[in-house]
Amino acid sequence: MPRFAANLTMMYNEHGFLERFAAAAQDGFKAVEFLFPYDFPAAALKDRLVGHGLTQALFNAPPGDWAVGERGIASLPGREDEFRRSIDTALDYTRQLGNRKLHVMAGLIAAGQSREQHREVYLRNLAYAAQTAQADGITVVIEPINTRDILGFFLNRQDDAQAICAEVGAPNLKVQFDCYHCQIVEGDLAVKLKRDMAGIGHIQIAGVPERHEPDLGELNYPYLFDLIDTLGYDGWIGCEYRPRAGTSAGLGWLKPYLQQDA
Template identity: 75%
Template sequence: MPRLAANLSMMYHEHAFLDRFAAAARDGFAGVEFLFPYEHAAVDIKSRLDDAALTQALFNAPPGDWAKGERGIASVPGRDDEFRRSIDTALDYARVLGNRKIHVMAGLVANEAAREAQRAQYVEQLAYAARTAAADGITVLIEPINPRDIPGYLLNRQDDAQAICAQVGAPNLQVQFDCYHCQIVEGDVTTKLKRDIARVGHIQVAGVPERHEPDRGELNTAWLLDVIDELGYEGWVGCEYRPRAGTSAGLDWARKWLAPRA
């Protein structure tokens, strides 16, 4: 049965960030993910995870200056040293929080003429990140993201992500398969899951096109979760969506896979 992880960056905004862990556990989630932990001490987050008996599934390595519009620095020229320090920072947090997956964002393409060079740098930096993370038994993830949500993002397609993983050749480099992004960019989500599942390290769901609860819209998420189960996927499925109203009130779609706790 698919294991659902609440994305605490998008869900439970009724609560302060550190209080979202307990709220997610009360609703029956056994795991959580979020974009970035770096505004809080790792030990404080770990305390909330332990108190709520939650597993940390995933977070992102530092993306550069998010407030200024940066969306990763792995492919950005001249940021090599900063990128490598960012991997060290992410691994420091992962050692405390216990997650075995870290998502490394690719970054934005300066212009189309720069795309090939940035892709080459991206491959080189991913090789470094995977090699460094392997010492801690951690898998590095890359995620194709649709250009509507992040215009100019380097990586948009599932087949390109799979090709990059093959080019790097590291066993601990896998693809983060977000069904929402895949549907917007290329569709045919079920077929791509079946084609690529061997190198999929994390899956995420959201309704398309509004990115609300995955209970309506272009994707049949209940069907996809059954397919994911049939494929033998044993990882987490992150619920990376913006609730229409209250988070808990909008979880009817997920009751089949959640077991509320006291």
């Protein structure tokens, strides 16, 4: 049966960030994820997790300067030292929060820049991140993201992400399969899930095209959830969507799965 993690960056924005843990637990979530923990001491986040019986499923390594539009630095030439420091910071948080998955964002490539050079840097940086994370039993995941939401993002396709993981060759480097991004770029999700499941380390969901609850739009999520179960995926499924209105009021789609888990 699928297990769902609330994405506290996108969900429960009716509350301050530290209050979102309690709100998610009250609605029946057993796990949470979010983009970045670095604005808060790890101890404060750990207290919320423990106090509300929640598992930390995933967060992202530092992405560069998010406020000025950077969306990761893993593929950016000349930023290798900063990238290594970012992995050290992220792993310090994982040790304290207990999550076993760490998302590393590729970053942006501008028109006229060398894709080959970016890819070479990306491969080296991912090899470093995976090797460094392996001592703590952490799986590093990379995510193809559509260029409608993030124009110029370096990694967009599932097959490219799987090929990069194969080329690096680290057993703890896998792909984050975001159904929303994959549908926008490629479609044919069921076939890709069947093809790539062995290399998938984390799954996320949202309705397409508006990125609201997964109960409206182009994707038949009940079918996909059954397929994901059949394929043997036992990780968390991150709910990375923007609620149409109040978060709790929009969780009707989740209730049947919580009842099965009761």
